[in-house]
Amino acid sequence: MAVRELSYRDAIKEALFEEMRRDPNVFCIGEDIARFGGPMKVTEGLLQEFGEERVVDTPIAEAGFVGIGVGAAMTGLRPVVEVMYNDFLLLAMDQIINQAAKASYMFGGKCKMPIVVRTHAGAGRGNAAQHSQSLWMLFVHLPGVIVMAPSTPADAKGLLKSAIRADSPTLFFENKLIYGMKGPVPEGEHLVPIGKADIKRRGKDVTIVSTSRMTVFALGAAEKLAAEGIDVEIVDPRTLKPLDLDTVLESVRKTKRVVIVDEGCRTGGFTAEVAARIMDEALDYLDAPMARVATEDTPIPYCRKLELEAFPQERDIIAAVKKLA
């Protein structure tokens, strides 16, 4: 398979094009996604190729169009719903949690729910408290949904394609700060398995478990730490639920030290969950207490100076690793 450099945005777009060409039941729906090509330009060009039937602009009615996606998925279509910011998922919570997530189970395994809800998370753009959250933990907490948060263009493409083909509801969290970031992406049939972590960097001294944009920061931190003689290994779960604990544990058993980094809030966050799982399975292997780097338990402030204090930066990861190494 040929591999070329694509931006995170274009990798997601490519997945959408390929899946829509492959399966006529796949359609996209959301605000400003068709004529305007998406507020983040992820869906640009879809309308021209697939037409209004399959690339649907909606009014600003998240509960409504997510609900329509749920019903369409129950009846044989494969909707890819775009919710502009993950903060607006909150308007459609009932549709996702009470309707989509539980249908397979409640209906005794008779209901398929092949809906993907794409959205973006992340602070760092000065968008303040209602446009900067990272809310995946609300869904990781719930039985019945798949949750993804890719950190590279290749993972974004491969995971989205797998999500579209899955018969379970998937929350697909992009990050608003890395749409322009480039990386190698295989052409064509590139599928990343659901629930499979990836080792983004091999190392022996400390394991970093990181998600979404925090993996980008962790890679930057690793370079700087390497210059100081600290060799970190970076494990990115990619799918937050179901979590590939084996890959995490294997790394932790090797390095015996772990720093967990995530952009969600600290309390009850993804870092807490991963730490608890490591404690259950690998506490004996640890030579130092686990460290967590997460967003402070405050709303995201507007002022840039405070915003950069609120969520993890590369320097915070470096400091946490150094404390352990």
Added chain:
Amino acid sequence: MSKSVNAVDGEAISDLNLTTEQLVEFYEKMYTIQRFDTETAKLYQQNLIQGAVHSYVGQEAVAVGACSALRQGDYISSTHRGHGHCLAKGLDPKRMLAEILGRRTGYCKGKGGSMHIADLDRGILGANGIVGGGIGVATGAAFTARYKKLDFVSLCFFGDGALHQGIFHECADMASLWKLPVIYLSEYNCFAEFTHSVKTFPHLNLEKRAEPYGFPGYRIDGNDVLLVYKTVKQAVDRARRGEGPALIVATCYRLEGHYIGDPLTYRTREETEEARTKEPVSAYRRRLLKNEIAGEEILWKIEAKVQKTIQEAIDFALSSPEPETDELFTDVYATPEIQTLLLKGKK
């Protein structure tokens, strides 16, 4: 019950029971909003403002007409495009701009920004980053008025986009059931982000959305400040008498992009220039002159004064300090004891 109200023309101005001073003040306020958002856009383009700024230019008549029909103790809720509403309700341009620049002298200590300016003391329940986010809030304020038997009303500004949100329909239902003193004022500015609003509605008789809930709906020319004033005043008086809510759809045109920096690929220059001929601030200026309510000198003086005010606001904001780093943790809880627990839990 829904109706279109005709423009207030020529002699009918006198029926409004407004003094010359008030009529001139309308102009001053509209001009202030126009200058404020024009200068804010410039600061944004100079990279002095982060995040997103949504300009109110082109819609000044709605905020000024509506807020002028309110009393000091009445409430408003606002939107992401809220600078005009806040200025019209009496906020200080200095502290507003400081907020937009993320300074601690701002209305929210720099932690809210352009989309979240609020001042409860001035009856502003907050601008809002969520489309329709202020609808519940304003309806709740009206609930308080009824509960405490106070005679304030609450006015809820939102765009046409928010008419699609379920919460509008749920609140309209309850507000009517309980005859809450709330006015739903939808600014039909022709756009929702990058889409012409006309493409988002099955039909455009939006004032009819009041009908099934059993309260009056009006559609008016939102470029006409006096007509906005007159219509809102009627609705406010009615609400204050305990007769329940109203829906007003004010038609106007968003002269700038969705946000400053919007490439505007989805509309033509001709369309915008056509809309600009009806631009409300200069239209009202011409009207004051034509009806001999104010002469050129008076208006020039006002304009000079406003320009000075805005310049002072810019200077104030730019010279204001940013918040201290540890202010990240203040005000998470309004309960001091719980706030203390938060800080204790931190380290």
